[in-house]
Amino acid sequence: MKDVVTDFIEKHQLLLPGKTVLVAVSGGPDSMALLHFLKSIQMEWNIRVIALSVDHQLRGEESRADLNFVERICQEWSIEFVGTSVDVEGHKKNNQIGTQRAARELRYRFFAEQMKYFQADYLAFGHHGDDQAETMLMKLVRSGDSSSFSGIPVKREFAGGKIIRPFLCVTKGELENYCEAHGIVPRMDPSNESVDYTRNFYRIKVLPLLKSKNGNLHKTIQHLSESLEADEEFLQLEAKKMFKEVVHTEENPLRASFKIDDFVSRASALQRRVYHLILNYLYYNDLPKDLSYVHEEQLLSLLAKNKRNVQIDFPRHLKVEKAYNKLIFYFQELEKNPLNFHEVLNVPGEVLLPNGKKIIATYQHEITRMDNHTYICLESELVLPLHIRTRRDGDRMSWKGLNGSKKLKDIFIDAKIPLQDRNSWPVVTDNNGDILWLVGLKKRDPIPNQKSSSYIQLYYE
Template identity: 30%
Template sequence: MVYDRMKKTVLDHQLIQEGDGIVVGLSGGPDSVCLLHTLYRLSKEIRIKIYAVHLNHMIRGLDAFLDSLYVMKLCQSLYIPCFVRAIDVPKYCQDNKLGLEDGARRLRYQIFSEVRDRMGANKIAIGHNKNDQAETILMRIMRGTGLQGLRGIEYKRRDGVIRPILDLDRESIEAYCLEHKLLPRIDATNLEAIYSRNKIRLKILPYMKSEFNDNIIDSIVRMGDSLRSDSDYINSQVDKIAEYAVKTYSDGSYIFVDYIKDSHPAIKNRLIIGAIRSLLGNVTSIEKKHIDEVLELMPSDKRYKKLDLPKGLHAYRFADYILISQKEIKIEDVEYDYKINLGTDQYIEEINKTLSTRLINQNDFDRNSFKNGKQYLDFDKIKGHIRLRNRRQGDKIRLLGGTKKIKDLFIGLKVPREERSFVPLVVNNDTIVSIYGYRINVDYKVDENTKRILEISID
């Protein structure tokens, strides 16, 4: 019964394929022992390779040593390679300012990953069961969570972690171990209400079962399954939008504001989470408040603002996108300089815009075009190459009222300091021809004598 149920979970969720190498987290308790034994039986039916990994946390003294001894003997009896490591987990947690549960979990997954990579395996199997699922959902409810959190524990993760016995309840697992005379070790700390999960397991769930619902575990898990289905649908819609609204490159994830500003908040939240996950691999340190802070950068009046996030991430609001990056960018240090190739579209990476140019004969020129956001220059007054760059110290431009420093002009026009390095200048040799979007040098303006007109647009 237990073995067949495990196989069904594996098949339904495509957890294991022929030829997989699977690292099994083996504590020596009933869950992990049942997991190892059922996978061992599965290895007799399909070609998979199993490795066991055990971490001695050095918390329980002699009992911890006996756990390690039990694990090694069990693996020896099943001819399964076994890796055992002892680490002073309390000291590690103290040194890294972590809670005992969190620190132990981090070390376990770190060791699992090391063995997986060393042995050329591709999966890590963890012994979470149905009771763990219900406990996790309750913990997340009490901490405050959204739909994604109410999904509970996932059957598989993108990093290769799988949970083949997630559909088995603890009672069935213990009965299986008894039936096969596996004699798993019992961690006495699991029977003490000293950790959050233990309190839920030993106090809250039994109370809910006796006072409200005898099948509370199944009810909570069914709720999680239902919400997982709803969440999967929303995520599928997010994926469609993300194809064009979010791009991740070596310098970070770009979220294009115009594409998502009218989306439902549920979509926006997930797009931000996805962008962060693509950089960090997970979002365990990201809270709802962090997502909200990123979304607060979306209005246009937040342009060129910066936000610091956990794990060394920064969010920047540029002209029409939000950049989430592990690289710290100082706005005043931005510098760019491009030769303008007439008649072609040129992407200006630093401002994430495209420069377009074309020559127009005076006879074909519509003076109403002055109103549509483009700039027009007398091309015959331009000598040699022209370039597009941002401001430099000492830059000046000649206007009707005389020559003016661009710095003073920006101040007078009330251009925000953080925006000034992003404003494009058209330069002919050392002469500022125009400040795109603001002013044109009086010597290069189109007049009645102009024969050829250079049209410039930056979108």
């Protein structure tokens, strides 16, 4: 077994000479075999080995005895040891989380503290090839997303160093044989024999059936895991590039959007991953448990349909709206009802709008600019003061060349303005309530063509 593990370590560059290695040791056969193996190569590799053990206080005296056992073995083998007891039940209650998550959080917090204290380079775990197979099988059954179908990583960054798993190349049976060959009598956790736990069910009921068809199943699955990990790493890099190029994000309110034509022109593998990057951005990497592949299918179906102004609901009040050639993600709770904003605009003067922009009013003696963000008219044709407000039910406006008037709703539709933007759109009226300017879209008056010393210029910025 030593040659197999050593080749695996060298292949994946898991260890370097002269480094400090912390070893997570529970007292079971996997971690005890790992501790003994690293001790056996300590001189050859010139590494410092330190054992870490955690009592989760979930099995009373029995779990405390596990900690004491590891400490005693470390004394016998002349290995540095650091142990601790953590209050899993208290952490679980205070944070309203499950037992396994609470235990993991406290365990890894302790590991991180020791990595920093010892300035360690590696934290080694005893996960083996059967653990990998179980993990991959469970994900195969539960996950509909290929990017989530990955196994236990051989190594990853952690607390200024790396987590490493040198035993992913061997089976649990091989580790048990290793313990027996070296006179190691590990502690056994009776809960490992109960099929009530999902992982145990796969290990006891499913894995033996698959191994009867392929005795090297652990190697096959490890190769699959590494291949998927390499592919996913490349695809994630490409997806992040696409995200920067295609997706427009906002923080206040929290939103994301993209032009549908730009998005669907990219490879479908990137589309799916960018979709997940958008969700991670909006949910701050805390994805809801009820978010599933069904939502992804709904979104992809929405992109494929010709319907416009369609909306679908995601968890936690996230809305996904198709507005013509745009897809917009926003939270309903952040999008207020019609703002009912109304301010008087003095000339000269300015009004700060709810969206953070403003409209500035000045007197001008000549026309200096004319664009979609500027409105110029003759003072003699207005009834002052001017007003800035949001739209109201039944609002209509007219302009030169239009026979009659037109609803603002229809103007928004023609301009393909998304639904959630219409209620906050600034509308400029005179004191009679006549709409002069639907900012950026329509102007009541054409550019004045007569000389006057009394132009009023409005500028939206």
